[in-house]
Amino acid sequence: MTGSESPQRASSAPADDAVVDVRDVHYAIYGRPIFAGLNIRVRRGLITAVMGPSGTGKTTLLRLITGQLFADRGQVSVFGRDIASLPGSQIYATRRRMGMLFQNGALLTDINVFENVAFPVREHTDLPESLIRTLVLTKLEAVGLRGAADLMPAELSGGMARRVALARAIVMDPEVLLYDEPFVGLDPISLGVILRLIKQMNQALGITSIVVSHDVQELATIADQSYLLSGGCVVASGTPQDLARSDSETVHQFMTGSAEGPVKFHYPAPDYASQLLGVDEA
């Protein structure tokens, strides 16, 4: 572990202010360990970044937090309660206080943009149609897609779909927003818009945010607190500045994007030269 908590805001936040508290979590898929002693604290009102190479289990972590998967060992507390110990109805109640942005948007393909954003509202409230309309258009305006309300999801570009998904994720005014790889495959303009939106949601609405990504540069500009995952546990945590200053080799390799270092870029293979020369074949 390098560094400590976010310097300016940590002092005002008491220790039990964790909205999500992942404690010593072990988790394996088909006997293959994904997490071995993972510890992550997400504090109210902050943007927490979770970084790590592909396949380290970032999406799995989000699924543990939303109670779709349960830890083999250890505990995932959300809003102060162990999510694994809650009955199904309570898990659903907890999820209503969260919003999640999926990497590809995951919009419902058989209804249009407007209805997609209205979906959680219609499912969970009895608001009159006029109010739903206002609410949905406001959220669509916030992501700049009010004009696309009548389009079907298939007619949207990847970046637009993600912005609609963001509007849908915030339409119920969640306390926590989970972002799964929000920057992948975006053009610079959409990327800037999404970055600003994440920051805005956090500052204007006070939404606690968990951003899972491997785009170190982008995260550094918005994150208050970041965790670097590798090999099933947190290898470094702190503010982006802390990480940048870290002298850990793993952190350094990840922050600078080098293929050489403790994190192997190459899948295990026989010696390159001898394989090319066909030495192994004989």
Add this chain to the structure above:
Amino acid sequence: MSTRVVRSGYLLEGVRRFGLTGIFFARLLAACVRSLARPRLIVAQIFNAGARSLIIIMLSGLFTGMVLGLLGQDVLQRFGAETALGEVAALALLKELGPVLTALLFAGRAGTALTSEIGLMRATDQLTAMEVMAVDPMSYVAAPRFLGGLIAMPLLVAIFNVIGLYGAQLIGVGLLGIDRGTFWSQMQSAVSMRDVTEGIVKSVVFGAVVSLIAVNEGYQAEPTAEGVGLATTRTVVASSVLTLLLDYVLTAVFL
């Protein structure tokens, strides 16, 4: 040695699938109760599964009836009993051909559509997204589709039978010159309520089986393009075989 391993692997896989389907069915029934609160979704699925299969059901019914008219006439006149054509056509359609052929067509038309739709929803994270939005996909997606299929099947069978009878009459009366009055009165006196019940029971059971398999395969499909394709194939194969198997069982029960 190795073949035995493979064979027991197939067997285990079969048992595993059967068990999974059973568990899924139990969850589905619970979800059906909850989804009754959303009649709009169920109606939409009756339209999807039922109305969209109408054309092929009507066409198939017409031709099946016409074949019955031709063959029935040919066979019956060898016994000098061609006046019984109405009776034969009605019993064949009500008790056997209507439910079975409709179920097979339904599996190919609506069943595959259900499987691939649900499988694609899983592959594109739509079902996960619903779960995260605290909406249960079992009662929002699976149950309405199951109920829609269950309700649509008997209706389609009824339509198949009516059109089939019309087709038989078209050939028997129109082409081969059997007396119209004899055709219908023979039918009326020979067909009992029990025969009608048998047809209705079969169509409900087949509707439940085909819809369950279609929804289950879609739900359990591996979330890839290939996985969805395989699941769609399994829907057709499994529901066709199971329909014919259950047809035998039900026919024996009603004897």
